[in-house]
Amino acid sequence: MNARDRLPDAAQLAWRAQRVRQATLAMLAGLSAEDCLLQSMPEASPVKWHVAHVTWFFETFVLEPREPGFRPYDASFRELFNSYYVGVGARHPRGQRGLLSRPPLERVLGYQETVLQRLLDWLERGAADPQALALIELGLQHEQQHQELIATDLKHHFWHNPALPAWRPAREGAREDPGALTFRRYPAELAQAGHDGEGFAFDNESPRHRVWLEAFELAQRPVVNAEYLAFVEDGGYERPELWLSDGWDACRREGWQAPLYWLRQDGGWHTYTCAGLRPLNGAEPVCHVSYYEAEAYARWAGARLPSELEWEHAARQAGGVQDGDFAESGHFHPRPLEPGHSAFFGSVWEWTQSAYLPYPGFAPAAGAVGEYNGKFMINQMVLRGGSCATPASHIRPSYRNFFWPAARWQFSGIRLAR
Known part of the structure; x- marks a missing residue:
C-alpha cells in the first residue's frame, strides 16, 4: 500500500474538519472578547489570533490555489494571520499580535465559519486531489497544535492578572503517594x-x-x-x-x-x-x-x-x-x-x-x-x-x-x- 492509498477520503476529512473546529471553538467557552486579545509575551499569541491563523492555513494553502473563482475573505488577513511562512509574503510582527484589536472577535469567528463552509463545499464537490487531501490533513493536525497553544498561552496571559482568575472547572484528584520511582x-x-x-x-x-x-x-x-x-x-x-x-x-x-x-x-x-x-x-x-x-x-x-x-x-x-x-x-x-x-x-x-x-x-x-x-x-x-x-x-x-x-x-x- 502506498502513501496515496492511506490518505483519508474527502468525506472522512470533512467529518474530521468539523470535529476539530468544534474542539477549537469549545476552548472559547466562558471567555470574553478582551480575554481573546491578551498577549503576555512575544512567544505567546492571543486566542483570537490562533483561531484566525488556523483558518488562514486552509484558506491560503488549500482554497486559494484550487477553489474556482477564489476570492479572499479579507485581503488584509493574508498578512495579519501569517505566522512564519516567509514564502507566502509579509507577516505582522509576532510580538505585536496583541495589538490587533481590529478585526474584532466577531469578524474572526465569521471568517472561520465562512472558510470552513467553503472548504466543506469544495470537498463535497469531489474536486480534491491527493495532494489537497494531504494538505487538509496537515491543516487539521496544525489546528490541533494550536488548540494546545491556546491552553498554554491563555494560562500564561491570566497568570499576569493579580486576581489569578479561573477559566476551567477544578478537577479533584487523590493526594496519594504515587509510589517510589522505579x-x-x-x-x-x-x-x-x-x-x-x-x-x-x-x-x-x-x-x-x-x-x-x-x-x-x-x-x-x-x-x-x-x-x-x-x-x-x-x-x-x-x-x-x-x-x-x-x-x-x-x-x-x-x-x-x-x-x-x-x-x-x-x-x-x-x-x-x-x-x-x-x-x-x-x-x-x-x-x-x-x-x-x-x-x-x-x-x-x-x-x-x-x-x-x-x-x-x-x-x-x-x-x-x-x-x-x-x-x-x-x-x-x-x-x-x-x-x-x-x-x-x-x-x-x-x-x-x-x-x-x-x-x-x-x-x-x-x-x-x-x-x-x-x-x-x-x-x-x-x-x-x-x-x-x-x-x-x-x-x-x-x-x-x-x-x-x-x-x-x-x-x-x-x-x-x-
Whole structure:
C-alpha cells in the first residue's frame, strides 16, 4: 500500500474538519472578547489570533490555489494571520499580535465559519486531489497544535492578572503517594526510530532509520511535585554546580526559584492552574519546567534525561499510545499519578537530552509548507509524549515536539534515565 492509498477520503476529512473546529471553538467557552486579545509575551499569541491563523492555513494553502473563482475573505488577513511562512509574503510582527484589536472577535469567528463552509463545499464537490487531501490533513493536525497553544498561552496571559482568575472547572484528584520511582532496564540493541508509515506524521518524524542504543534504564513514570519540591528545598536553584552554564545564567537572570506557576503563600506551596490557585499536589507530575531545570534536577537526582530515541524505543515497547491524560478531559492540568502509573503519553511533555535536528535523509516538503518544521532545527530541544493539553488523536510514539531550552510556559515535565 502506498502513501496515496492511506490518505483519508474527502468525506472522512470533512467529518474530521468539523470535529476539530468544534474542539477549537469549545476552548472559547466562558471567555470574553478582551480575554481573546491578551498577549503576555512575544512567544505567546492571543486566542483570537490562533483561531484566525488556523483558518488562514486552509484558506491560503488549500482554497486559494484550487477553489474556482477564489476570492479572499479579507485581503488584509493574508498578512495579519501569517505566522512564519516567509514564502507566502509579509507577516505582522509576532510580538505585536496583541495589538490587533481590529478585526474584532466577531469578524474572526465569521471568517472561520465562512472558510470552513467553503472548504466543506469544495470537498463535497469531489474536486480534491491527493495532494489537497494531504494538505487538509496537515491543516487539521496544525489546528490541533494550536488548540494546545491556546491552553498554554491563555494560562500564561491570566497568570499576569493579580486576581489569578479561573477559566476551567477544578478537577479533584487523590493526594496519594504515587509510589517510589522505579526504573526499567533496556538492553543494548539495534532499534528502529521514526514514523513507521501508518497514518499521519509530520515531516520531521521521518525517515524511519536504524539507531544503535546502548543499555539504559528509564523511569516508569514522570517526576512528581513532591520529588521536585525536595530539589527546591535542597537549594537546587542556588547551586550552580547542578546547572549548565546557559541554564544558570537564565536562572539568575529570570530569578527562578521554582517551576513556573508555583507560588509560596500562607506558609505552603501553591500552583496556578486553569481553575485558579490551588495547593500544590505532591502526586501530580511536575510541569512548566524548562530544559535547564529538568537537566539540573536530573543531575541532582543522580540520573540524566533520556535521549529522544531511548524514549521512543521504550514507549513503543510499552504498547504505544495508552490511556493518558489528554485535552479531552477539558481541565488542562495533569491529574495526580496513582501507584503503578506507567503511561508514556499525556499529562506532561517530557524533555529529552536530544537537540532538535533532522533525521538522516530528512528532506522538507516542497513549497511554503516546507517551512513548517525544518527551518527550526537549531537551538531547540526535543520533548516527547504529549500533555494534558494535547488532543489524544494528535499524538503517537514518533511525535517530536521542540522548544527553546529556557521555555517554561508549556506543560513540560521530566522523566529520568540512567
